Structure formats: structure tokens, C-alpha cells
Amino acid sequence: MATNEPLNRKLRMALVGGGQGAFIGRVHATAAVLDNRAELVAGALSSNPEKAKASAPDYAIAPERAYGSFEELIQSEKALPADKRIDFVTVATPNHVHFPVAKAAAEAGFNVMCDKPMTFDLKEAEELAKVAEKSGVVFAVTHNYTGNPLVRQAREMVLAGELGEVQVVRSNYIQGWLRSDIEKGGQKQAAWRTDPTKSGAAGCFGDIGTHAYNLGRFITGLLPEKVSCHLKTFVPGRALDDYGHALIQFENGAFGTVTASQISHGRENDIWIEVDGTKKSILWRQENPNELIVRENGKPLQIYTRDPNAPFATPGHAAACRTPSGHPEGYLEAFANIYRNAYDDMAKRAAGQKFERVNTIYPNIHDGVEGMYFIQQCVASSKEGAAWLPLKHPLARR
Secondary structure, rough: OOOOOOOOOOOOOEEEEOOOOHHHHHHHHHHOOOOOOOEEEEEEEEHHHHHHHHEEEEOOOOOHHEOOOOHHHHHHHHHOOOOOOOOOOEEEEEEOHHHHHHHHHOOOOOOEEEEOOOOOOOOHHHHHHHHEEEEHHOOEOOOHHHHOOOHHHHHHHHOOOOOOEEEEEEEEEEOOOOOOOHHHOOOHHHHHHHHHHOOOOOOOOHHHHHHHHHHHHHOOOOOOEEEEEEEEEOOOOOOOOOOOEEEEEEOOOOOOEEEEEOOOOOOOEEEEEEEEEOEEEEEEEOOOOOEEEEEOOOOEEEEOOOOOOOOOOOHHHHOOOOOOOOOOOOOOHHHHHHHHHHEEEEEEEEOOOOOOOOOOOOOHHHHHHHHHHHHHHHHHHHHHHOOOEOOOOOOOOO
């Protein structure tokens, strides 16, 4: 929930990544300023210095703060007076660059907004968690679907016991854009996502399977115990998985499934989650994000709509809304909610106040570490014929 902490100015943002031809950098830049609480003032927009500087006008970044590398950005911004330098760095690069940028930013004392998955591998994630803890920075990971008002409604309903005991969680993310080997034709987004030197140990499961897994953890709060996973590469010659299915056993005995595909014809960004409890079940679908389906045997199906003034709206639901009912909110607004909630803690830090570091409403570095552990264990399980492997990491959010 947004608060009015004693910070009477906009937070100053630097963007790393997002240069010409990129996708997610523009999303970050848009979401970050949606609530008028931040301004984009600096950037290192590409690993190519010339391209980085040439991309700066697209974001209205002044030439003197358009840097040729993230190292130059960190060093130069840290040398500026406190009332001029940036407050946080957004990391919107391919996966293999997340760690060095986030580590350098945190060590310099800058807060971090990092795209997912948080790092290239688990070792980097664990090291980054130590750096962030030592520096005391705010560190958010943009699992943006958790910012949707009705996802937060679902979370609060589950945690309040409205569903009873949770027994099954089905979380899915289905796409079709990698049905053919478009990476071989130079499609930029496909090229790095299917390259193990840039994406990491997993392809589809690292890119979107982590979203599905995180959504289940966020809504239910259930702690995982072990995982059995099958990953598959269907497109000939592709180096990483483009389809996968994981079975998760939670500590309370519940089962969860995560299915992710990037080779299903006609599917775009179809992430959806169902939670079965002993009292009720719920269904939320990202491509129809303003509805939450609630089912109970013997009663008519209920459809909760995005409405901050509805009597059923939980506090988290209402706080995440920006417009009255009937005006659809979706991807960008949910993304912006992650920023808005992290800004509350950045304001507290700037004022010398304490802030929560583990049980935040926004995904944090603990969720980032857990996501990398999920990827590592799913890949390892698949290589061992879907063997059951541990899934509870010591740094997992409780």
C-alpha cells in the first residue's frame, strides 16, 4: 500500500539496458514514472557505447548522463553530489548481465530494481543477496504479475483462510512465439533467450516458468519441499528447453504444478493460476486480469471484478487500483505497482528509517534467490529423469 513517507522530491532513476531494439527497458521506464514518483535521469542503455549514447534521446536522457557502460554510470553517478546522483538502478538487460550491474549498484549504495530471473545462476544470486544485505539497499525483482489488484485479492483471501487449507496449486504460462527457430534469423529477443551463455541453464522455464512458480508462492505463501521436473526441447537444434512441466510438493502436503511452453500455437502471454482449497477454489488469468473466479460446490460461480470500492475488495486489491471499476488495468499498471511499493521503502531508507526486507508486498531479493534455485533444481531433476530433488532454499521468503 502506498504511503506518504518524508521524501519531498522524485526519486532519480538510472536505466541499464533498454537501448534501440530492446523490449523490457521501455516497459520499466514507463512503469517507473506512472505514479509521478520518479524520473529517469541517467542510463547505460546498451553494451555498445555508441548505441547506448544514440538511444538516450529516446528516453530524454541528457547527453552528459548517457553513459557508454554501466561501470561508467555507477562511477560517475556516485561522484555526483547527493542531491544530484541517482537513487536507484533498473537492470533491464539479458540475464547474464544482471549480476555485475546489480552488484556494482548495490555496492555503491544505489537501490536496485532487477528484471527476472535475477541472475545467471544460483551462485550469483546467493552472492548478490549477501551484497544487498551488507549495503542495506532496497532490492526488488520485477515479477510483475504479483502487482495485479486481483492477484493481491487472491493472496489476501488465501492467507485469511477463505479457501480453507490449500491442497493444489496449478500455475501455467503458455506462449507460442518460439514455435519455429526464429533465433536463427536474428530475432533479437529470441536469440539471447535461447542462448545458454546469455539465458542460463534454462530457456522457457527460466524465462516464464519462473513467473508461474513465483505467482503460486506469492498467492499461497506455501513453502516448497521438493520438485520433480521434465524439460523438453521440441524445436530441432535449439540449445535450451522450450517446454516443461514440474510437480512440486509443499511442506503442508499440498501439490503444485508449473507448466510453461513457448511452442503452443496461437498462445500469447497466457499465464493463469488455479488454487484449490478445502472450502473454495479460485482462478485468475493474466489475459483477462480484471476478473477473479471463485468457485464453491453447490453455489453459483462468482466473478470478482477489479473494483477498489467493492465490498469484497481486500485492502491490497484496493490499494493496487488507479481507476474506478470498469476501466481495465493490466500489465503496465501491475508493473508500476512493483515500483510504487519499492518506492515506499526507498523513501524510508532515504529518511533513515527501517523497512521490511523479507516479507515485502513486492518481490525482493529472497524471491530472486528462490527463483534461481527453482531453475537449478528443475534442470537437475530433468537431467535425472524427473528425480525428486529438494526445493526449499534457506533464503526463501517465509
